[in-house]
Amino acid sequence: MDYQTFQPHPDLESLIKCYWTLNSPREDVPQSQTIVPDGCMEMIFHHGDLYKQYIDGEAIVQPRNCVFGQLTQPLQIEPTGVTGIFSVRFHHNGFIPFATIPINNMDDKAIPLEELFGTAGTELGQKVFLSKTTIEKIELVENFLRERLNPETIDRIVQSTVDILLHYNGQISVNELSKQSNINRRQLERRFSSTIGLSPKQLSKTIRLQSVLKHLLNNEYTSLTALAYDAEYYDQAHFIKDFKEFTGLTPKEFYGDNLQISYLLYRKNS
Structure with missing residues (x-):
């Protein structure tokens, strides 16, 4: 697999985390991959063969061009041929300025661009598909987003609250988060739901798990007990429960071929 990342223009870097590309030849025996929730929405363009995704055990083919809402559970995907993907990864609340439907209606769904943006979405997908270089794709997408x-x-309150969550690696209670943001818990939950698509508690758990995954994938801990302790889980059982909720696996089951994409996404230099 060839995975590369690219930085956005400075005037969009507060909304877009990065662009990334993934290219891979056809597999003789296609391997299912697990995508772990990371709290970020993606605008995805397939210029290779499409991917299948599994929802409640049923396989459906992803749209060629789509925006994927927040994941609230691990997502199983499988290539159908040659992989060619160009994607925009937004910050946790980065897609809201471009949304045309409620963010919280997009959770765990791949929404076709034409459904979100009409004929303009269809045209963008065609232009990105025909463009020859990643730089051209980035320019097309950035111009499209600037116009919208x-x-x-x-x-701004949600934005500053997300910054607090990131600072603490998700290791902060919602009540304390509410205090530091100077907004009551219910209001904070409503704002998160409408601008991110997740509750503060869900995003906090996601951010903490992402930190744990990076440590695991970079072999920075030899003991799962020590890792759970440093991540401030109540106990080993709590750690394993949260881990399985977001990855579909226990920590000991985590390594393997079905996590190649996770390794690419969460390694140190990604």
Whole structure:
């Protein structure tokens, strides 16, 4: 697999985390891959063969061009041929200025661009598909997003609260988060739901698990007990429960071929 990342233009870097590409030849025996929730929405363009995704045990083919909402559970995907993907990874609340439907209606769904943006979405997908280089794809997408940017939808309180969560690696209670943000818990939960698609508790758990995954994939801990302790889980059982909720596996089952994409996404230099 050839995985590369690219940085956005400075005027969009507060909304877009990065662009990434993934290219891979056809597999003789296609391997299912697990995508672990990371709290970020993605705009995905397939210029290779499409991927299958499994929802409640049923396989469906992803749209060629789509925005994937927040994942609230691990997602199983499988290539159908040659992989060629160009994707925009937004910050946790980065897609809201471009949204045309409620964010919390997009959870665990791949919404076709034409459903979100009409004929303009269809045309963007065609242009990105025909473009020859990643730089051209980035320019096309950035111009498209600039034209649709609605800064009035950016919630500064949510943005600063996400910064707090990231600072603590998700290791902070929602009540303490509410205090530090100077907003009551119910209001905070409503704002998170409408701008991120997750509750503060869900995003906190996701961010903490992402930190754990990076440590695991970079072999920075030899003891799962020590890792659970440093991540401030109540006990080993709590750690394993949360880990399985987000990955579908126990920590000991985590390594293997079905996590190649996770390794690419979460290694140190990604």
